[in-house]
Structures are given as C-alpha cells and as structure tokens.
C-alpha cells in the first residue's frame with residue numbers, strides 16, 4: 001500500500017497499557033513513542049507505561065510531511081477530518097473524538113485503533129490493515145461506513161458490544177470479524193444482540209409468547225414489505241412464529257408417524273426451532289427446488305439488502321444442523337445481514353457458536 005504524505009489527527013490518543021492483546025507490537029514501540037512525544041501538544045504523558053496504567057499521549061501517525069503539528073480540520077459536522085490525507089497507525093490508539101477517514105487509514109502489524117467511549121469512526125475511504133492490524137469497537141463506540149465505495153480490508157475488526165455498533169449498509173468489510181462473547185440472559189443466548197436458536201442452543205418456553213402463530217416481529221414484517229416493494233416477485237410468509245408448545249406438538253406428531261430418529265432429521269424439538277425467535281419466516285415453499293426458481297434465486301442473491309440471510313445454506317448441515325432450506329430466511333437487520341452475507345459464513349460460524357445436528361437440551 002502506497003502511503004502518501006500523512007497528517008496527524010489530534011483526535012487520537014495512544015494507550016500504552018500492559019494488556020497483552022493491546023500492547024503495541026515489537027520494535028516500533030520506542031521509535032513510535034518518541035515520535036509521539038514530538039507530536040505531543042500538551043497531552044498528558046506518564047512514565048508509568050510498565051505499570052499497566054494507561055498512558056495518554058498525543059497521536060502518532062507516521063508522517064512524511066511537516067503538517068503533523070497542525071490541528072486537524074473540522075468538518076461541518078464537527079468531526080475531525082483527515083482532509084483527504086492518509087494516516088498510518090503502528091501502535092494502539094483510542095479515539096478521543098469522532099474521526100472521519102476519507103483517505104486511507106493504514107493499520108500496520110502491531111497497530112490497533114480502538115473506537116470506544118461513545119466515539120464514532122466514519123469511513124468513507126478505506127481502512128487497510130496488515131495481517132495483525134486491529135480495529136476494535138467497544139464501549140459505545142461506533143464504526144460507520146458512509147460511502148458505497150468505503151472498504152475495510154485485512155487484519156481484523158473486533159466487535160465488543162452489539163453488532164449495531166458496526167454500521168455497514170454502505171461500504172464493505174472484508175476483514176475477519178471477531179464477535180463479542182455470548183450472553184445468556186434468562187435462558188436466551190445472544191451474541192452481539194443476535195438471538196441464537198439451533199440444535200445445540202435452545203430458547204426458554206416463554207420466549208416470543210407475545211406473538212401469535214405465524215406472526216413475526218414488526219421489523220421483520222417491515223423488511224418483508226420493503227423487499228416485496230423492490231422485487232418483481234412477491235414473497236409470502238407461509239410460516240413465521242411458532243411457540244415452544246406449538247413446536248412440541250408438531251415434533252410429537254412427526255414422532256408418532258415417523259419415529260423419533262426420523263422426525264429428528266427434519267423437525268425441530270421444542271425450544272430449538274428458530275421460528276420461536278419471531279425473526280424467521282418460511283417464504284413461499286418448502287421444496288429444495290425453490291432454489292432454482294426465479295423467486296428463489298432472487299431471494300438468495302438479494303435478501304441481505306433487506307436484512308435477511310438464507311439461514312440454512314447448501315452443504316452446511318453439519319454446522320447449522322439443517323439441510324438446505326432456500327425458503328427459510330432469518331432477519332438480522334440490514335447491516336449485520338450484509339456482514340454475514342459478505343463473510344460467506346453460516347450464522348454459527350459468524351457468531352462463533354456451536355451448532356450441529358445433535359440436539360443438546
């Protein structure tokens with residue numbers, strides 16, 4: 001990656017803490033600290049860097065120009081801006097103000113940009129990371145891609161809170177996404193705000209009980225309406241919410257007809273059906289050949305634009321627990337659906353949760 005003359009952006013501070021995964025890497029540290037000191041404009045600096053206490057010093061973009069002492073321009077929105085310039089990060093930086101990147105922000109190996117404390121990183125240009133470069137969103141921080149051409153490439157993007165903190169309806173994130181730890185609240189498992197139900201992770205009986213059979217949450221209906229307004233096809237919700245007890249009766253019915261082992265291959269046990277989330281619909285059909293129809297093809301290619309994913313992709317049944325269901329969509333919201341779609345991963349893989357065909361109650 002070619003680095004053009006860079007400009008220091010005073011929106012950034014560096015934290016030199018002792019956390020192993022946060023420590024700026026390798027031999028560049030001393031030089032970078034020194035460079036940062038030079039650039040310091042009254043920022044606090046401590047000699048306690050070995051004690052583990054965060055040391056806040058001025059920003060430290062590698063610069064080949066003499067402009068690094070000047071204040072960053074401020075856009076009409078009041079954000080610090082890179083003024084079209086490019087920036088390079090070799091250590092850990094935590095945003096102390098919102099930052100607008102309309103050039104190229106390069107995060108080298110050992111470099112980390114932390115977006116937290118209610119600050120926002122706007123990317124309309126590109127973030128280019130080396131293999132070990134990191135972008136971390138935490139503590140109310142937000143990353144907003146605000147141009148279709150915006151890109152984040154290489155390295156990793158860690159989402160430490162909800163996926164809502166990464167807004168990428170525009171632009172593309174090509175980096176590895178590291179999801180937050182799962183939470184289990186009142187028996188409901190979520191990762192980054194995404195509710196999970198599969199054969200290994202179940203929902204409690206009361207979950208979704210405000211819905212009636214085949215209803216879905218309002219945002220799912222709205223997304224379906226929007227999709228139908230934008231498509232030449234009209235998709236019909238033929239199966240939405242199913243309560244724990246609906247599913248229990250359905251599964252028992254199949255067991256009575258086919259026996260438990262057979263029923264278990266195609267029907268969910270109570271608490272394990274994604275339909276209980278109220279965020280899932282079967283559209284139009286229940287035949288695998290639906291994938292080959294114009295409706296099925298359009299759905300697979302475009303449903304992410306409206307916040308849906310095809311939840312059980314072809315050939316992934318060892319992970320998702322289900323054979324290919326080209327009619328079964330799961331609502332995640334536009335930004336997260338786009339992330340999952342672009343990743344090419346199943347939801348289990350994307351969220352780093354267990355799945356598989358074995359029911360774990």
Ligand SMILES: [Zn+2]
Nearest residue numbers: 275281282328
């Ligand atoms: Zn379904």
